[in-house]
Amino acid sequence: xxxxxxxxxxxxxxxxxxxxxxxxxxxxxxxxxxxxxxxxxxxxxxxxxxxxxxxxxxxxxxxxxxxxxxxxxxxxxxxxxxxxxxxxxxxxxxxxxxxxxxxxxxxxxxxxxxxxxxxxxxxxxxxxxxxxxxxxxxxxxxxxxxxxxxxxxxxxxxxxxxxxxxxxxxxxxxxxxxxxxxxxxxxxxxxxxxxxxxxxxxxxxxxxxxxxxxxxxxxxxxxxxxxxxxxxxxxxxxxxxxxxxxxxxxxxxxxxxxxxxxxxxxxxxxxxxxxxxxxxxxxxxx
Numbered sequence: 001x002x003x004x005x006x007x008x009x010x011x012x013x014x015x016x017x018x019x020x021x022x023x024x025x026x027x028x029x030x031x032x033x034x035x036x037x038x039x040x041x042x043x044x045x046x047x048x049x050x051x052x053x054x055x056x057x058x059x060x061x062x063x064x065x066x067x068x069x070x071x072x073x074x075x076x077x078x079x080x081x082x083x084x085x086x087x088x089x090x091x092x093x094x095x096x097x098x099x100x101x102x103x104x105x106x107x108x109x110x111x112x113x114x115x116x117x118x119x120x121x122x123x124x125x126x127x128x129x130x131x132x133x134x135x136x137x138x139x140x141x142x143x144x145x146x147x148x149x150x151x152x153x154x155x156x157x158x159x160x161x162x163x164x165x166x167x168x169x170x171x172x173x174x175x176x177x178x179x180x181x182x183x184x185x186x187x188x189x190x191x192x193x194x195x196x197x198x199x200x201x202x203x204x205x206x207x208x209x210x211x212x213x214x215x216x217x218x219x220x221x222x223x224x225x226x227x228x229x230x231x232x233x234x235x236x237x238x239x240x241x242x243x244x245x246x247x248x249x250x251x252x253x254x255x256x257x258x259x260x261x262x263x264x265x266x267x268x269x270x271x272x273x274x275x276x277x278x279x280x281x282x283x284x285x286x
Contacts, residue, residue, distance in 0.1 A: 010036055010106050011099075016070045018082070027082040028107075029070055030091065037097040047081070054094060077167075137266070144206055148213040155216045162228045169231060173238045180242020181215045181249060182208075182261055193265050203266045207252070211260065215245035 009015070013036050016029040034050070035043030069077040083091060085107050092100050128149070132142045156170065164170060175185040182189060190200050204212065219241025228234045252260055 010103060016080075018068055018070060027068060027084055028088055030081040030083050030088070033083075033088060033091070033103070034095065036103065037092065037095045037099055039099075050094065051081075054091075059090070059094065135266075141206055141209075144209050144213075145201070148201060148209055148216075151213045151216050151220070155220045158220045158223045159234065162223060162234055164231070164234060169234075173234055176235055177215050177219055177238040177242040178212070180239050181211055181245035184261075192261070193263055195265065198265075203264075205260075205262050205264060207260045208262060211245045211249050214248060215242045217241075218244040 013032075015032040015036065017026050019026055031043045031047050034040070034047045038046050040046050066082065067079040068082045070080050070082070072078050088107060089104060092103060097103075129142055129146065132145065133139075137145070159170060159173060164173065171186075175187075178189060179185050184192060186200055190196075190198075193200070193203055195203055201209065201212065219238050222240050222244075223234070223237045226233070226237055228237050249260055
């Protein structure tokens with residue numbers, strides 16, 4: 001079962017979910033939904049009590065729910081109760097809350113957006129562009145970020161083709177690639193920038209982002225050429241792709257006289273809300 005983890009926002013509150021590509025449906029963290037409905041700081045405790053009561057009543061929304069591993073606040077994966085949209089709608093009816101109706105509409109919108117994205121994947125990029133603009137990123141940075149997302153998708157697809165399936169293996173290869181060009185694993189890189197839960201790529205400078213994209217693009221092409229058949233061979237390819245970007249990094253640093261690896265975070269470069277940066281004219285065709 002191919003799964004894609006995501007964080008959806010409802011009224012600025014995070015709801016963890018996972019997209020099941022085989023069943024073509026979302027599974028949502030019940031604890032997160034309960035926390036939103038009850039406005040409770042400890043949604044898990046509320047859910048445990050509610051679950052006992054609903055089980056005693058024979059409520060199918062509980063007896064049919066199951067557990068999946070979802071990312072926690074500490075970055076690790078833990079099993080948690082999840083429910084699909086139909087099960088959640090039943091569950092919402094059991095919790096008195098003024099947020100019930102808005103949450104139902106939100107669930108329908110999330111499902112509809114995902115279906116639209118499957119029909120037209122470009123919508124995913126359009127939504128991401130708008131999200132970055134709302135956060136205050138410049139148009140120039142957003143353009144580079146969108147290119148990096150496409151490049152990353154091409155790389156993960158190539159890894160899947162070569163037999164990589166487990167999330168930990170994707171993370172391992174990413175660490176090898178990142179360290180090869182930057183000198184740090186992704187964890188060390190985030191620590192250097194003072195990040196915790198934030199995305200590393202969303203906090204890279206334009207030059208850092210360009211070098212990371214080069215490393216991933218190089219890894220994709222080298223993999224296609226070498227056709228690795230094992231994890232060990234994929235590690236060697238990732239090392240080679242990162243090394244190619246490392247050579248470019250070293251040449252740039254000789255020209256500018258300082259390291260391109262920056263401790264700066266996105267918050268130090270975001271534009272004031274509503275302000276945009278004009279992009280120069282370009283003849284490039286996407």
